[in-house]
Amino acid sequence: MKYYLLGQDLWSIVRGAETTPPTDEENLKKWKVRCGKALYVLSISVEDEFLQRIKDLTTPKEAWDTLETLFTKKNDAKLQLLENELMSLRQGDMAVSQYFTKVKSICNEIAKLDPQNAISETRMRRIIIFGLNPKYNGIITAIRGWATKPTLIELESILANQEALDNQMSKVSINEEDKALFSKKGGRKEVQAAANSDSESKGPQRRQGWQKGQHKKGPEQRGGTQSRFRDYEEQKRHRRKDGLCYNCGKKGHYARDCWARKEEGNAVTLKQDENEEE
Structure with missing residues (x-):
């Protein structure tokens, strides 16, 4: 908003040297025209709940000061929520890239609301490490022994590579378990099929022998x-x-x-x- 007012040559009557009206009639008329433009810009840039607070004001300075007070109170509450979310954030089921993006997004919103207390990269790295899953503890321990600490981009790349390796190894182990289970099931099925085939092939012969009453006779007698x-x-x-x-x-x-x-x-x-x- 400030930069837009500067571009339209209206910032001086909002927070500059022309906030008070001139004494001569000709300059006063021009000043009122500029005040009207500034108030219009401010009114269309805020929500209805804030518009009700500034619609009866006559100068851009009064409108700006009122909005600044309201936004400061609202920003403080939002800032506290963002900081609480950032400190309680954990990786959980998120991928490494998603986790890094989430932390960076919250830090950027905090910087917009409170530019003077923006979160540094060093603090951001500590927050990310604190919320990582325990399976990355070995890598973090090794990194702490380095003479030069990695940047956020380097840290994200290292963790992403480890994540890809873990996913690949888990797929290999799952495939091996499936093969072992399939081989066991296949072996049992083959043995059962062979037993069924043997019993089916011998069954008719046995039944035929018992029906003819020749199960106790030798081949020579029957023949x-x-x-x-x-x-x-x-x-x-x-x-x-x-x-x-x-x-x-x-x-x-x-x-x-x-x-x-x-x-x-x-x-x-x-x-x-x-x-x-x-």
């Missing part, structure tokens, strides 16, 4: 019985097809009328009779 049964069935089919007797294998009669069976039956009867006579 001999089956082969004889197949040969007998095959002979029956051939005889039925050719019209042969199932008993003697000749044509012209059935097995129930076969003479060979009757003769065999008579021979058996005779033998039984001889046994009874003895």
